Amino acid sequence: xxxxxVLNVADRNASVQILDGNHAAAEGAKLSRVQVVAAxxxxxxxxxxxxxxxxxxxxxxxAEYVAVESExxxxxxxxxASIVGARTFTATSSHGLAYMHEMLHWVAGTRLPxxxxxxxxxxxxxxxxxxxxxxxxxxxxxGWIQIYARNNQEILDSVIQAYKIAEAVYVPVxxxxxxYILSHTEMPVDIPSQEDVDRFLPPYKPHTxxxxxxxxxxxxxxxxxxxxxxxxxxxxxxxxxxxxLQEALQNSRETIARVGQEFGExxxxxxxxxxxxxxxxxxxxxxVAMGSLAMEATVAADMLREEGHKAGVLGLRxxxxxPKSDLVKALKKSRLIVVFDKNISYGLEGATCSEIKxxxxxxxxxxxxxxxxxxxxxxxxxxxxxxxxxxxxxxSMKEGxxxxxxxxxxxxx
Numbered sequence: 001x002x003x004x005x006v007l008n009v010a011d012r013n014a015s016v017q018i019l020d021g022n023h024a025a026a027e028g029a030k031l032s033r034v035q036v037v038a039a040x041x042x043x044x045x046x047x048x049x050x051x052x053x054x055x056x057x058x059x060x061x062x063a064e065y066v067a068v069e070s071e072x073x074x075x076x077x078x079x080x081a082s083i084v085g086a087r088t089f090t091a092t093s094s095h096g097l098a099y100m101h102e103m104l105h106w107v108a109g110t111r112l113p114x115x116x117x118x119x120x121x122x123x124x125x126x127x128x129x130x131x132x133x134x135x136x137x138x139x140x141x142x143g144w145i146q147i148y149a150r151n152n153q154e155i156l157d158s159v160i161q162a163y164k165i166a167e168a169v170y171v172p173v174x175x176x177x178x179x180y181i182l183s184h185t186e187m188p189v190d191i192p193s194q195e196d197v198d199r200f201l202p203p204y205k206p207h208t209x210x211x212x213x214x215x216x217x218x219x220x221x222x223x224x225x226x227x228x229x230x231x232x233x234x235x236x237x238x239x240x241x242x243x244x245l246q247e248a249l250q251n252s253r254e255t256i257a258r259v260g261q262e263f264g265e266x267x268x269x270x271x272x273x274x275x276x277x278x279x280x281x282x283x284x285x286x287x288v289a290m291g292s293l294a295m296e297a298t299v300a301a302d303m304l305r306e307e308g309h310k311a312g313v314l315g316l317r318x319x320x321x322x323p324k325s326d327l328v329k330a331l332k333k334s335r336l337i338v339v340f341d342k343n344i345s346y347g348l349e350g351a352t353c354s355e356i357k358x359x360x361x362x363x364x365x366x367x368x369x370x371x372x373x374x375x376x377x378x379x380x381x382x383x384x385x386x387x388x389x390x391x392x393x394x395x396s397m398k399e400g401x402x403x404x405x406x407x408x409x410x411x412x413x
Contacts, residue, residue: 014196014267019189021182024152025091025117025175026051027189028159030061031197032115035086038066038077042096043129044179045119049091071096075103075116082112083218085206087163091117093179097135098123101142104172108143108245110219112208113166113173115159116144120291120342121179122377130378131179133291137319137343137351139174143245145252146320148290149177150276152187154317157269160192164201164259169252171245178292180378192267200266249321256318274318274326279305283312284335285390286367288356290316293342293374293381300386311390316352324359331360334367336397338390341407342375349373349407368396371407385410 019027025048029037037056039049055061064081068074071092078088092100097118107114118136122128136146145165149155155177162173177183208218225237236244257272264270278298280286285304287297294315304311314330331337341350348354353371360367370393375381389410 014190014192016188016190018186019152020047020184020186021149021152021155021177022047022119022184023051024156024189025159025177026055027191028156029089029115029117030055031156031192031194032089032160032163032201033087033198033203034061034063034089036064036066036078036081036088037090038068038074038081038088039090040068040071040074040092040096042071042093044121044183045091045093045096045117047183048117048119052089071099072103075100075107075114078114079103079107079110079112082107082114082206083110083208084210085204085208087204088114089116090114091119093119094121094123094129094135097139101139104139104142104144106219107172109241110208111170111245111248113163113170113204115162115166116172116174117155117159118174118176119179119183120176128377129179131181132342132376132378133176133178134343134376136174136176137345140320140351143171143249144320145171145173145249145256145318147173147175147318148316149175149182150292150295150315150317152182152185152189153269155182156189156191157263157267157271160197160201161259161263161271163204165252165255167204168255168259169248170207171248171252176291181292190267190269196266200263253318253321253323271317274316274323275330276315276317277330278313278315280312280314280330283310284333285309285311286331286334286337287311287313287340287386287390288316288337288352289313289340290319290352291342293340296381296383297340297386299383300390303383303387304390307391309390309394319352319355322355322359327356327359328363328365331356331367332363332365334365336390336393337367337369338393339369339371340374340381340386340389341371344373344376344407353407368393370396370404373407373409379411381410
């Protein structure tokens with residue numbers, strides 16, 4: 001059985017440096033030749049855009065850095081710059097992302113290829129500056145593609161891919177990674193050459209233009225039904241525009257896979273699938289998680305294997321669009337699926353678990369699905385705790401045992 005490779009260095013022109021996750025994100029944006037960066041500081045994101053401001057000041061990045069008075073304004077600047085044809089970037093965390101909520105809808109609705117790095121951090125109240133994934137999960141329905149990185153290499157690689165994906169389907173992309181666990185932790189990162197990135201990512205060719213010679217407005221009041229404009233052209237109603245955004249998200253799965261495969265062919269690290277697998281070939285117990293938590297789950301799976309349980313791990317890399325059909329194929333042999341969520345959809349369960357259940361519904365799969373809420377507000381998640389939770393769930397595999405109505409929590413209460 002082959003273990004999945006976390007880092008496969010194949011690019012001869014790359015240089016390996018020890019970087020924290022925030023610096024890796026900034027390097028990815030610089031290599032993507034962003035033209036406008038707008039940001040407002042918030043822990044633990046601030047070093048991302050601070051590093052980019054240094055790149056601009058030192059002349060290593062030919063871009064406009066706009067210091068704004070709020071996160072809402074940061075995304076508003078990126079929106080305006082993208083409309084006139086610039087490649088734009090911003091980053092934020094937690095309440096900063098929440099403050100952007102209105103503009104997140106505007107960017108997606110305008111079909112702008114903006115890329116945003118979300119350094120995942122807990123949402124108050126009470127105040128907490130440590131990690132969970134509640135902030136980005138709370139924005140899952142704003143129409144953005146969401147990619148979750150498991151290590152610092154994936155942060156850099158995902159930012160570069162995000163631009164090629166966004167500019168192909170005209171949907172914005174949010175690259176999410178765990179605050180502190182990745183953002184402030186240093187590890188080896190293979191930095192590709194600018195020449196190779198330029199070969200992979202061509203200059204942005206905008207589909208929107210603002211030209212004084214051809215004046216136009218964007219996002220006018222749009223009524224429910226299609227209407228004829230002043231030139232006699234039948235234009236979409238509001239519902240058609242919503243349909244087209246949904247269709248773009250659905251169809252972006254093929255683009256995400258194609259871009260990931262092209263990236264692998266050039267740089268030696270393939271992202272041709274929307275999730276990664278660890279020893280699923282013979283697994284009847286599958287642990288599902290996102291981000292760095294899924295990496296911790298591989299250690300738990302090792303423990304379970306040593307105790308005689310056939311455990312494997314499925315790490316979700318792309319949460320939106322959700323890879324339903326591919327997940328069903330990957331999980332079809334499972335008897336027990338244990339989903340660990342660093343978020344909670346209050347009144348129901350973890351968001352990842354809900355999506356897994358939805359994907360499996362009607363597929364003929366007979367797996368029992370159990371959900372555990374872990375790691376909120378930076379609570380340490382140990383591999384032994386994950387392994388013990390899986391063993392606790394084994395009784396659910398007995399015939400006649402139903403899924404729990406609500407998730408269990410790994411905490412002291």
